[in-house]
Each structure stands twice: as C-alpha cells, then as structure tokens.
Amino acid sequence: MKKKSYQVCASCTHFQAFRLNSKMVYHCSRLGFETKPAYSFTCWSPKEHIVNLMKKRGVADNE
Template identity: 50%
Template sequence: MSRYHCCATCTHFQIKKSPNGMISMCKRLGFETKTDYQFDCWVPREDIKRKMEKESENY
C-alpha cells in the first residue's frame, strides 16, 4: 500500500474535543483511533490522492 495509508490521511478521520482533551475518531467505524493506524476501509482525502498520483508519475 501507499506510504500515505494511515488514519490521519483518510476522509473518515476526525478530531473531536472532549472534556478530557482531543480525541482522534473514525467517523465511519465510530471509535477512537490513532493517526498512524491502518485499516482496510481507508479512503484517502483528495489532497492525498493528488500526492499519490504525482509520486506515481515520477516512477
């Protein structure tokens, strides 16, 4: 997979503010996650898609 494949680059990734601080969430799966976790449901954001396309053109 791409070196970009991680939760932080996914369209489903969100940061929520809670009384205990900031929480990284997957809005698709509905649970807490970490920025560097990887799941098969990964859908890259548009800016990440462009970066991946640009890199593939260079090879």
C-alpha cells in the first residue's frame, strides 16, 4: 500500500479539530461526520499552504 504524503483529512480545508470533554474530536464539515487526521476521502480539498508546498515540491494533486 502506497503512503499518501498530502492527501489526508488533516490537510483538507474541511477538517476541523476541537476538544470536547477533554477529548480531541476530528470532524469533516463537508461530509458531516467524525473522521481521523490520517483518513483520506476522494472529496479532498487541500489547504492553501498545502497547495503551495505541493507546487514547490512538484507533486501532482492525485498522488
């Protein structure tokens, strides 16, 4: 299995992380349910700094 460098929930614009009752909760505002930072979905929209980093390193969006 190939490891994805960027295309994970934690680097998506819809990823939200917050503390609830002293526990970290990770949520996708687009999909509307709980997720984990390392999960990956086909609806991934990278944050601006991730796009810039990918361009700098010459990485394609679909990797």
